[in-house]
Amino acid sequence: MVKCGIFNCVVIYERLQELGYTGGITIIKDYVKDMRPARSSPAVRRYETPPGKQAQMDWGITHYIDEHGIVHKTPVFIMVMGSSRSKYMEFTKRCDFYSLLRCMVNAFEYFGGVPQIVLTDRMKTVINGSEAGNPLWNKRFEDFAADMGFIPKVCRPRRPQTKGKVERLVNYVKDNFLPGRQFRDVDDLNFQALAWCRKVDSKRHGTTGEIPLMALQNEPLLPLPDKAVRDRYRxxxxxxxxxxxxxxxxxxxxxxxxxxxxxxxxxxxxxxxxxxxxxxxxxxxxxxxxxxxxxxxxxxxxxxxxxxxxxxxLSYARQTDKPSVEIRPLSLYDKVAGVI
Structure with a gap:
C-alpha cells in the first residue's frame, strides 16, 4: 500500500486486519514515518515589480538589554524597494502615526525619491477599517500620500506574503543585525543601522542577482516634494x-x-x-x-x-537710570484750558 502512495496508518491498519493482521498500529506508524514524503508548503507565485513601481514597509518589535540588565522593547520601521531590494530601517521610541510619517519621509530622502506605490499591512495608523472589501483610509495618511506623491495600498487580509519582501527583512534584521550589537542610544543605533543597510546592499542579492545599491540608481523614482512639505510631517x-x-x-x-x-x-x-x-x-x-x-x-x-x-x-515696576520728564510748550496748557 505504501508503494501505491497510501501513508494513512489507520487505513493501512484496517486493511491489514482484513488480511488477518493481529499486531498493533504503533509498529505500522514506525514503519511508515520514514517513508512518508515531507509535508509540502502551499505553492505561491513570485511577484516582481518594475523599477520604481513599489516599496513595501512594516514595523517590527525588537528587544535590547540596558546597562542594568532590564529588557526593553523598541519598534523598528523598515522599508524595502520592491525591484532593487534596497532597504532602509529606523529604530524609534513609538510606532504611532507621527513616527510612521517621519520614518517614511526619512526613507524617501534616503532613497532619493518616492516610489509610485507604497504597500503596507492593514495597520490602524493607515486605515480605519474596510467597506465592501475596500480600505477606509485614515484621512491624514491619505493627505500625506497625496503630498508625497505615492499611491497607498494595503495587502489583503490574512495574506502577509503579499508584502513578503519586507516580512522577510524584519526577521533578517532580528536575526542578523541585532544579536550581540552594542549602542549608546537610539541615535547611535540608527547610525549603525544605516551603515549595516549600506553594507548589506553592497553585496549581490541572492534572488535578483543584482547589487541593491547599484540597482537603486536605476529606479525611476518620483521626485521628492519640496523641503517645506517634507518638514511639515516632522x-x-x-x-x-x-x-x-x-x-x-x-x-x-x-x-x-x-x-x-x-x-x-x-x-x-x-x-x-x-x-x-x-x-x-x-x-x-x-x-x-x-x-x-x-x-x-x-x-x-x-x-x-x-x-x-x-x-x-509677578507684577514689576521698572527702574531706569534717570526719570524721564516730558517737556511740553506752555501753549499746550493754554489750549487745554480753552484760552486759545
Whole structure:
C-alpha cells in the first residue's frame, strides 16, 4: 500500500486486519514515518515589480538589554524597494502615526525619491477599517500620500506574503543585525543601522542577482516634494503641562511657564529638541534618550510667584537710570484750558 502512495496508518491498519493482521498500529506508524514524503508548503507565485513601481514597509518589535540588565522593547520601521531590494530601517521610541510619517519621509530622502506605490499591512495608523472589501483610509495618511506623491495600498487580509519582501527583512534584521550589537542610544543605533543597510546592499542579492545599491540608481523614482512639505510631517502637537513641560519620547522638556496649558509644535532636529509657538521658538534642548528624564529650561519660571499654592505672574515696576520728564510748550496748557 505504501508503494501505491497510501501513508494513512489507520487505513493501512484496517486493511491489514482484513488480511488477518493481529499486531498493533504503533509498529505500522514506525514503519511508515520514514517513508512518508515531507509535508509540502502551499505553492505561491513570485511577484516582481518594475523599477520604481513599489516599496513595501512594516514595523517590527525588537528587544535590547540596558546597562542594568532590564529588557526593553523598541519598534523598528523598515522599508524595502520592491525591484532593487534596497532597504532602509529606523529604530524609534513609538510606532504611532507621527513616527510612521517621519520614518517614511526619512526613507524617501534616503532613497532619493518616492516610489509610485507604497504597500503596507492593514495597520490602524493607515486605515480605519474596510467597506465592501475596500480600505477606509485614515484621512491624514491619505493627505500625506497625496503630498508625497505615492499611491497607498494595503495587502489583503490574512495574506502577509503579499508584502513578503519586507516580512522577510524584519526577521533578517532580528536575526542578523541585532544579536550581540552594542549602542549608546537610539541615535547611535540608527547610525549603525544605516551603515549595516549600506553594507548589506553592497553585496549581490541572492534572488535578483543584482547589487541593491547599484540597482537603486536605476529606479525611476518620483521626485521628492519640496523641503517645506517634507518638514511639515516632522512636527507634532503637544500640550504644555501646568508646570511647564512637554512630554516627548519618554522625556520631559521645559518651556517658559507662560505657555502652560497651551499647545505647541515640537520636533527633533538633528540632536536638538525644539518647541515652537507659531513661528516663535519657545525652547530648545539637547535630545535625551533616557525615558523619565526631566530637562529644565533656564529661567523656566522667571517672573512666576506662588501664592497659597497657586502660581501667578509677578507684577514689576521698572527702574531706569534717570526719570524721564516730558517737556511740553506752555501753549499746550493754554489750549487745554480753552484760552486759545
Amino acid at each position: 512636527w507634532e502637537m503637544r500640550k504644555v503641562t501646568r508646570d511647564g513641560f512637554v512630554s516627548f519620547d519618554g522625556a520631559k522638556y521645559g518651556v517658559p511657564w507662560q505657555y502652560s496649558g497651551r499647545e505647541v509644535r515640537v520636533r527633533i532636529s538633528g540632536d536638538e529638541f525644539e518647541a515652537y509657538d507659531g513661528e516663535v521658538r519657545t525652547a530648545h534642548h539637547k535630545v535625551v534618550y533616557t525615558s523619565g528624564r526631566i530637562v529644565w529650561l533656564k529661567g523656566q519660571y522667571e517672573g512666576l510667584a506662588e501664592r497659597n499654592g497657586i502660581a501667578s505672574p
